Amino acid sequence: MKFKIINPDWGMTEExxxxxCRILADYTNRRIQLSMxxxxxxxxxxxxxxxxVRAGPEILQMAIQAEQEGYxxxxxxCFSDPVMEACRQAVSIPVVGAGQAACLLLPAVAYHGxxxxxxxxxxxxxxxxxxxxxxxxxxxxGYEPVHARGLDPIEHRGQLKKELLKAGQRALEHxxxxxxxxxxxxxxxxxxxxxxGLMVPVIDPGPASVCLAExxxxxxxxxxxxxxxxxxxx
Amino acid sequence: MKFKIINPDWGMTEExxxxxCRILADYTNRRIQLSMxxxxxxxxxxxxxxxxVRAGPEILQMAIQAEQEGYxxxxxxCFSDPVMEACRQAVSIPVVGAGQAACLLLPAVAYHGxxxxxxxxxxxxxxxxxxxxxxxxxxxxGYEPVHARGLDPIEHRGQLKKELLKAGQRALEHxxxxxxxxxxxxxxxxxxxxxxGLMVPVIDPGPASVCLAExxxxxxxxxxxxxxxxxxxx
Numbered sequence: 001m002k003f004k005i006i007n008p009d010w011g012m013t014e015e016x017x018x019x020x021c022r023i024l025a026d027y028t029n030r031r032i033q034l035s036m037x038x039x040x041x042x043x044x045x046x047x048x049x050x051x052x053v054r055a056g057p058e059i060l061q062m063a064i065q066a067e068q069e070g071y072x073x074x075x076x077x078c079f080s081d082p083v084m085e086a087c088r089q090a091v092s093i094p095v096v097g098a099g100q101a102a103c104l105l106l107p108a109v110a111y112h113g114x115x116x117x118x119x120x121x122x123x124x125x126x127x128x129x130x131x132x133x134x135x136x137x138x139x140x141x142g143y144e145p146v147h148a149r150g151l152d153p154i155e156h157r158g159q160l161k162k163e164l165l166k167a168g169q170r171a172l173e174h175x176x177x178x179x180x181x182x183x184x185x186x187x188x189x190x191x192x193x194x195x196x197g198l199m200v201p202v203i204d205p206g207p208a209s210v211c212l213a214e215x216x217x218x219x220x221x222x223x224x225x226x227x228x229x230x231x232x233x234x
Numbered sequence: 235m236k237f238k239i240i241n242p243d244w245g246m247t248e249e250x251x252x253x254x255c256r257i258l259a260d261y262t263n264r265r266i267q268l269s270m271x272x273x274x275x276x277x278x279x280x281x282x283x284x285x286x287v288r289a290g291p292e293i294l295q296m297a298i299q300a301e302q303e304g305y306x307x308x309x310x311x312c313f314s315d316p317v318m319e320a321c322r323q324a325v326s327i328p329v330v331g332a333g334q335a336a337c338l339l340l341p342a343v344a345y346h347g348x349x350x351x352x353x354x355x356x357x358x359x360x361x362x363x364x365x366x367x368x369x370x371x372x373x374x375x376g377y378e379p380v381h382a383r384g385l386d387p388i389e390h391r392g393q394l395k396k397e398l399l400k401a402g403q404r405a406l407e408h409x410x411x412x413x414x415x416x417x418x419x420x421x422x423x424x425x426x427x428x429x430x431g432l433m434v435p436v437i438d439p440g441p442a443s444v445c446l447a448e449x450x451x452x453x454x455x456x457x458x459x460x461x462x463x464x465x466x467x468x
Contacts (some may be wrong), residue, residue: 027452029263096342104338107368108330108446110458134341136370178461192454201455211449212342218261218445220426221435224344227412 002033003213004066007077007185008046008055010039019154020206023189027207029214036077037062046078049125056083060090067091073213079183079205080129088228094216095223101212102181102205103133103140109201112141114177116167118184120145126183142175144168146187153188161190168198179203236267237447238300241311241419242280242289244273253388254440257423261441263448270311271296280312283359290317294324301325307447313417313439314363322462328450329457335446336415336439337367337374343435346375348411350401352418354379360417376409378402380421387422395424402432413437 005024007017017036024034042058044051059082063074073094076084081097088095106113117126123143130140146167151160164187171177179201182191191204216222239258241251251270258268276292278285293316297308307328310318315331322329340347351360357377364374380401385394398421405411413435416425425438450456 029452094342100341104341104368105449105453105455107334107338108328108450109455110461112461131370134338134370134373136365136368139368172460178458195454200458200460203455204453207453208449211452215339215442215445215449216342218263219339219438219441220429221339221343221437224412224434226406226434227344227346 001031001072001214001217002035002070003073003075003210004062004069004071005034005036005075005077006059006062006066007036007038008059008082010043010045012038016154020188024206024210027204028210032210032214034210035071046080046082047119048122052080052082056086059083060086063087063091063095067093072217075209075213077185077206077209079185081132084132085228088223089231092222092230094213094221096209096213096216097133098185098205098209099129099183100133101208102203103130103135104212105203105208106135106139106179106181109203110179112139112176113179113181113203114142114144114171114175115140115181115183116144116146116164116171116187118146118148118186141177142171143183144171146184148186151186153186153190157190160187161193164190164194165197168194168202172198172200181205235265235306235448235451236269236304237307237309237444238296238303238305239268239270239309239311240293240296240300241270241272242293242316244277244279246272250388254422258440258444261438262444266444266448268444269305280314280316281353282356286314286316290320293317294320297321297325297329301327306451309443309447311419311440311443313419315366318366319462322457323465326456326464328447328455330443330447330450331367332419332439332443333363333417334367335442336437337364337369338446339437339442340369340373340413340415343437344413346373346410347413347415347437348376348378348405348409349374349415349417350378350380350398350405350421352380352382352420375411376405377417378405380418382420385420387420387424391424394421395427398424398428399431402428402436406432406434415439
């Protein structure tokens with residue numbers, strides 16, 4: 001079983017992507033081969049709706065190529081699940097959005113959860129986009145910004161963890177959250193330590209996305225052609 | 235990794251339970267050991283809310299015993315997710331409801347789905363109980379009864395499949411469903427053939443529950459003690 005992880009941030013090095021795959025592999029079945037690829041032509045990191053629109057065509061093309069190369073599933077490695085539905089039209093293998101995968105795990109461990117987000121200014125946009133995940137909206141009871149701009153999850157691990165702990169603490173104090181969801185893929189690999197510190201489940205969207213892809217492949221589930229009708233020109 | 239599957243129907247034979255475990259094992263990781271156990275004292279099959287109340291104490295006790303015996307997760311093998319939240323209070327290992335597990339997979343493959351149910355009279359009750367799953371309610375667009383009372387999924391496989399195909403066809407004709415969810419654990423093992431016949435994804439709650447349990451264990455996620463506070467007398 002091999003999964004293509006599409007990272008919609010331009011300019012990541014091979015080594016950075018391999019590091020992320022190694023962390024993800026710890027949370028999943030050893031039979032699965034993970035391969036990450038980032039934007040090569042569209043020079044954006046996904047930090048706004050405009051970035052998302054600009055990156056869309058390249059992401060779609062990467063998904064189509066992954067299917068042609070024999071991958072069993074495509075994972076969109078961004079909490080905004082960029083162009084997820086369009087990818088489901090374009091390919092017949094499962095397409096998993098990391099944000100959706102994380103949100104759909106919440107009710108398995110708690111009633112209510114809060115989202116820790118990388119950018120305070122984008123909270124209203126996040127709230128809107130959550131309706132796309134299929135999670136009942138009342139299950140998300142708060143959004144807490146993490147002051148972590150520019151912090152790399154591997155290089156600045158200690159500082160990032162400190163900021164996430166503070167944000168998690170604030171969410172647990174000020175909302176009815178019983179669990180936390182890491183609302184950005186840059187927070188990779190810190191959920192377990194945060195959970196031990198904060199005494200609530202912390203859902204990491206990276207591992208959640210790989211596990212959901214494995215579930216779909218094991219159960220032979222593919223996107224519904226009634227929901228995502230294939231376009232003839234793909 | 236070993237999972238205890240609690241089957242809340244009284245009087246199943248060892249052989250019947252092993253057959254079900256063999257079917258489930260085909261959909262999951264070979265490392266996982268599945269062990270099914272049914273009600274031994276409470277002589278009911280879960281066919282009403284009263285049955286559910288009567289079976290509750292024994293199910294809870296079985297979950298507690300599974301934890302004591304070193305199981306890594308408990309699976310409630312009934313679409314009603316009987317006493318799921320109480321079990322999450324009683325044990326610290328993950329507790330997965332098969333109904334919840336199936337519903338939370340729907341948005342990964344379609345926008346809308348219809349539920350194929352074993353008993354027409356219990357549709358209003360099913361509708362109410364779906365809010366407990368955490369799936370946004372608008373994602374379920376229909377309920378279709380299957381005329382299958384008394385049909386065993388293994389002994390009467392052919393007839394059961396025929397009835398499920400008819401019910402699925404009706405759901406796809408009369409609702410906006412783009413995928414189907416098998417709303418009873420007695421429909422085990424038929425999803426793939428139904429999907430091939432009906433050309434939409436068909437979600438089988440049995441495999442869905444085992445895969446979700448595996449995800450929770452791999453991600454080291456446990457029920458939130460803030461959501462399900464442990465009682466001191468357990």
